[in-house]
Amino acid sequence: MADATACLNWLAAPDPRLDMIQETLDAIVKDGHRTGDVIQRIRQLATRSAPPRVRLDLNDVVRDVIPLMRAELHGHEVALVLDLAADLPLVLGDRVQLQQVVLNLVMNAIEAMAGVTDRPRELRIGSARPDWDHVTVTVQDTGVGIDRSMLDRLFTAFFTTKPGGMGMGLSISRSIIEAHGGWLSAAANLPHGAIFQFSLAIDCGVAEGVHIARVAGAAP
Ligand SMILES: Nc1ncnc2c1ncn2[C@@H]1O[C@H](COP(=O)(O)OP(=O)(O)OP(=O)(O)O)[C@@H](O)[C@H]1O
Ligand SMILES: [Mg+2]
Structure with missing residues (x-):
């Protein structure tokens, strides 16, 4: 300096x-x-450093973060819509690290909507099980959106478009998700805003257990 x-x-x-x-x-x-x-x-x-991995429900991870963002949501007049899948299979993970990822994505979403005055500021957090082996969490906003040319650089350390930004939130979040064996990606939310989504493999023990139970149930 x-x-x-x-x-x-x-x-x-x-x-x-x-x-x-x-x-x-x-x-x-x-x-x-x-x-x-x-x-x-x-x-x-x-x-x-392989933090302790426990079996957890990503819906609980999202619910745990909500009280931490209430003041920001209120201050920025952002409406929160939760769209959490029922009976989400468990994943193996570090609760605090995954909370940090959700919080980073939510803070970015709120910041991206700060200047929006011509449409509702809506933060939508969803969870789903898109296939047999995975669960996803999606954080969607109606903010300024992401320029195509920026998509590649978003997750690079120190990349920021904010005056007071560090450019570390997404880079740390991607490291955490990849250390959990998952992926984190960004896309445009049409017509306005951005969608960030991460995916984690469901806990094998649970998957096999359910599979065995199904096969056993189907047996004559
Ligand atoms: N939801 C979003 N909508 C639009 N642009 C976004 C969104 N999330 C991230 N970005 C863009 O990606 C950049 C990097 O985000 P990242 O969270 O890594 O850093 P930051 O928010 O700028 O700073 P900080 O280190 O405080 O998180 C942001 O500066 C912004 O340009
Ligand atoms: Mg950020």
Whole structure:
């Protein structure tokens, strides 16, 4: 920060020392890369330390996060619609990390709707079991939406379009979901806004148990 400020001051001088500015900017770029590497390592440590995995219901994870976002929803006049599937199979996961993912997605959704005045600001959180092996959680908003050209970069660390943003929320969220063996993706929500969805494999023990029970039930 101090180096960048110095550069700005030097540039404002009547006869700026371009060589010093070039040298200082080089140092700033190197520092940026180093900081990125350190954060990358911390993220790897955080996700590789194999936190305790418990069997949990993703609907409960969503419900646990709702009280934490009430004030934000109210403050930004956002309506919350819950569309949670009944009898969702359990997944294996770290409750706090998965709550953090939902909270990051919800905060982004609320922030994306902050400037919307010509349509309802609606946050929709849904869960589903799209196939036999997986459950998904979807966070949908009616905000500014995502430019096609930005889709690839959203999950990159430090990518942000917000003045006070760190650009870490999505990158950390994707690391957490991938460490759980799942995937997290983004798409446009037509006609307005964005949809973020993550998918996790259902707990095998439960899947096999249900399968065996079905086969047993079907047997004569
Ligand atoms: N729901 C959304 N609608 C539109 N753009 C979004 C949405 N979610 C994320 N983005 C875009 O992706 C960028 C990266 O999001 P990310 O959560 O990683 O960082 P951030 O929100 O900018 O900062 P922070 O580190 O505080 O979360 C955002 O700056 C924004 O441009
Ligand atoms: Mg964010």
